[in-house]
Amino acid sequence: MSVENKNNYPQLKEAAQLLQANEVVAFPTETVYGLGGNALSDEAVDKIFAAKGRPSDNPLIVHIAQKEQLHTLVTNISETAEKLMEAFWPGPLTVILHSNGTVSEKVTAGLSTVAVRMPNHPVALALITEANLPLAAPSANLSGKPSPTTAKHVAKDLTGRIAGIVDGGAAGVGVESTVVDCTGEIPVILRPGGITTEQISAVVGEVAVDPALLSEHEAPKSPGMKYRHYSPDAPLVLVEGSSAFLNELVRKEQENGKIVGVLTTLEEKSDVFADCVIEAGSRKELQTVASSLYDALRSFDEQAVDIIFATTFAKEGVGVAIMNRLEKAASNQIIKEN
Numbered sequence: 433m434s435v436e437n438k439n440n441y442p443q444l445k446e447a448a449q450l451l452q453a454n455e456v457v458a459f460p461t462e463t464v465y466g467l468g469g470n471a472l473s474d475e476a477v478d479k480i481f482a483a484k485g486r487p488s489d490n491p492l493i494v495h496i497a498q499k500e501q502l503h504t505l506v507t508n509i510s511e512t513a514e515k516l517m518e519a520f521w522p523g524p525l526t527v528i529l530h531s532n533g534t535v536s537e538k539v540t541a542g543l544s545t546v547a548v549r550m551p552n553h554p555v556a557l558a559l560i561t562e563a564n565l566p567l568a569a570p571s572a573n574l575s576g577k578p579s580p581t582t583a584k585h586v587a588k589d590l591t592g593r594i595a596g597i598v599d600g601g602a603a604g605v606g607v608e609s610t611v612v613d614c615t616g617e618i619p620v621i622l623r624p625g626g627i628t629t630e631q632i633s634a635v636v637g638e639v640a641v642d643p644a645l646l647s648e649h650e651a652p653k654s655p656g657m658k659y660r661h662y663s664p665d666a667p668l669v670l671v672e673g674s675s676a677f678l679n680e681l682v683r684k685e686q687e688n689g690k691i692v693g694v695l696t697t698l699e700e701k702s703d704v705f706a707d708c709v710i711e712a713g714s715r716k717e718l719q720t721v722a723s724s725l726y727d728a729l730r731s732f733d734e735q736a737v738d739i740i741f742a743t744t745f746a747k748e749g750v751g752v753a754i755m756n757r758l759e760k761a762a763s764n765q766i767i768k769e770n
């Protein structure tokens with residue numbers, strides 16, 4: 433085996449030392465795996481963008497382990513931000529606040545604001561504490577691919593491109609954190625995620641949603657939301673309708689010689705006929721769909737399918753985040769029965 437192909441799985445202490453030396457290391461969080469680097473170092477942040485092949489105008493989230501760390505990074509913390517952090521940290525909530533200029537400009541992509549979150553994962557918290565650094569960390573996938581929910585997903589995308597992977601088992605939530613802009617009077621959801629709009633509204637009352645999330649014609653305020661994302665190798669098309677309607681679409685593709693994959697749920701699986709049928713959780717418990725969605729999308733890459741049809745979900749609770757990711761993966765291609 434060549435040295436380049438050897439996966440490197442450091443223990444916590446060694447990983448923390450690598451981070452202090454401005455190397456980049458992947459680590460588990462409760463949402464997805466992150467690719468961490470010293471948020472105070474241009475050199476480390478450059479390595480993150482290079483490893484992912486990420487456009488440099490897309491800013492990164494800074495991960496902290498103690499509330500006190502926040503005060504070293506931001507100014508003018510609003511009351512709504514305080515309430516949200518109190519309610520949901522550690523957890524899948526990212527707050528956008530005014531940067532005090534401490535983090536690398538490359539983290540914020542030149543914006544005057546910075547995104548911060550405290551992950552609810554013992555390994556992530558221990559690593560940040562041991563490194564004694566705020567960690568800039570995007571999801572640890574190649575830009576454009578589905579986010580990684582296991583160390584194996586990270587290895588598939590980034591082996592040879594990063595200093596190591598801390599393996600902490602499968603991530604639980606499965607979709608990324610909810611990003612909330614807390615710099616104005618009313619908090620604005622820029623990216624739906626693990627914490628639902630309903631949960632946020634229960635804590636702070638009025639919540640706005642970035643219009644770009646509701647219409648494909650608006651420019652998103654969260655720069656990352658404009659890119660094609662979360663995509664398996666084969667084109668993906670969303671299908672809203674009955675299993676009979678879906679089976680008919682599959683049959684037509686097969687008649688044209690195509691190998692067809694279907695992403696479905698526990699409830700519909702036995703009614704669907706295709707070359708490769710992958711189940712992503714239960715429609716009755718959308719959290720199970722969130723936690724298996726990216727693994728399911730990635731598994732089509734091993735099946736050599738030519739096209740993938742995916743079922744749709746109600747945009748309620750975590751279903752909003754699930755549909756946001758599926759719509760991006762499908763570049764908004766959707767076929768409706770009626």
Ligand code: TXA
Nearest residue numbers: 463465466491492545546547570571608609654655656
């Ligand atoms: O759950 C998560 O949030 C994961 C784990 C690793 O923590 N991280 C993650 O990072 O999803 P990433 O880089 O894939 O997504 C960060 C999102 C992007 O949509 C980016 O545009 C937005 O946050 N963002 C970061 N800083 C921002 C800022 N100052 N203003 C607006 N949006 C910002």
Ligand code: MG
Nearest residue numbers: 570571579608
């Ligand atoms: Mg990402």
